[in-house]
Amino acid sequence: MQINLLVTLDSKYIRPLKVMLASMFINNPEENFHVYLVHSSIKDEEIADLGQFMDGRGQKLSVIKIDDGYFQDAPLVFHYTKEMYYRLLAYKFLPEELDRILYLDPDILVLNPVRGFYETDLDGYLYAAAFHNVIAVKGLNQIRLYPYKINAYINSGVLLMNLELQRKLIDEEAIYTFIEKNRAKLFMPDQDIINALYADKIKCLDEKIYNYDARFYNYYKMVTSNKCDMDFVIRNTVFIHFCGKKKPWRKGYSGKFHSLYKHYEKLAIS
Numbered sequence: 392m393q394i395n396l397l398v399t400l401d402s403k404y405i406r407p408l409k410v411m412l413a414s415m416f417i418n419n420p421e422e423n424f425h426v427y428l429v430h431s432s433i434k435d436e437e438i439a440d441l442g443q444f445m446d447g448r449g450q451k452l453s454v455i456k457i458d459d460g461y462f463q464d465a466p467l468v469f470h471y472t473k474e475m476y477y478r479l480l481a482y483k484f485l486p487e488e489l490d491r492i493l494y495l496d497p498d499i500l501v502l503n504p505v506r507g508f509y510e511t512d513l514d515g516y517l518y519a520a521a522f523h524n525v526i527a528v529k530g531l532n533q534i535r536l537y538p539y540k541i542n543a544y545i546n547s548g549v550l551l552m553n554l555e556l557q558r559k560l561i562d563e564e565a566i567y568t569f570i571e572k573n574r575a576k577l578f579m580p581d582q583d584i585i586n587a588l589y590a591d592k593i594k595c596l597d598e599k600i601y602n603y604d605a606r607f608y609n610y611y612k613m614v615t616s617n618k619c620d621m622d623f624v625i626r627n628t629v630f631i632h633f634c635g636k637k638k639p640w641r642k643g644y645s646g647k648f649h650s651l652y653k654h655y656e657k658l659a660i661s
Contacts, residue, residue, distance in 0.1 A: 413659035
């Protein structure tokens with residue numbers, strides 16, 4: 392069975408997308424992937440180049456261009472782009488025959504097999520995702536999004552999506568209403584929406600395995616009594632996520648996993 396992968400982005404993130412995909416293919420050599428790219432503004436020549444990248448690795452690409460009017464007035468902050476919202480309505484844009492898909496942000500490296508995660512039981516859940524359990528961040532988000540009840544604030548950069556259930560339960564108009572009502576509160580916009588509206592329908596997973604925040608290497612070591620060291624990450628972590636404004640493909644980055652990223656970047660971009 393092939394693994395369906397969803398990405399939503401603009402032209403600025405095509406290069407890191409290639410790095411993410413290369414790491415995925417290299418560390419999952421037995422798998423067949425079907426990548427669905429949902430966008431509204433990427434140029435035809437950029438799509439053709441990405442298609443060649445996929446063909447050269449024996450993988451399949453489907454491109455879904457949607458109307459630029461979707462989320463036209465939704466708030467944008469920091470380094471986020473409008474395309475981040477598209478994952479909220481993925482069930483609407485993707486083929487009806489798909490019952491599940493794995494969404495990944497492009498600022499991710501895939502270090503280990505994804506099959507086990509992809510086959511996670513989603514019965515009764517809209518999503519499976521990891522929550523970042525840094526106490527200060529967790530508490531701030533609970534206060535910020537009050538009165539919505541959020542026990543575990545998940546990171547939306549890695550989402551295993553139950554499309555079949557989403558088509559039944561997610562209301563497009565409820566999303567737009569939430570955005571308009573809470574515009575001033577949306578610090579991490581699409582992520583805030585998923586957490587506030589669907590917290591009780593999210594299956595929570597271990598962030599150290601399924602959405603490792605590259606900024607918190609020392610924190611993870613501390614809370615696991617040094618168990619979660621570099622060897623642990625390389626051998627066990629599936630997705631390492633370069634969260635935040637500082638990105639490993641930009642000059643001046645000096646994070647713990649910079650060399651690892653550059654290794655995959657070299658393999659992806661000749």
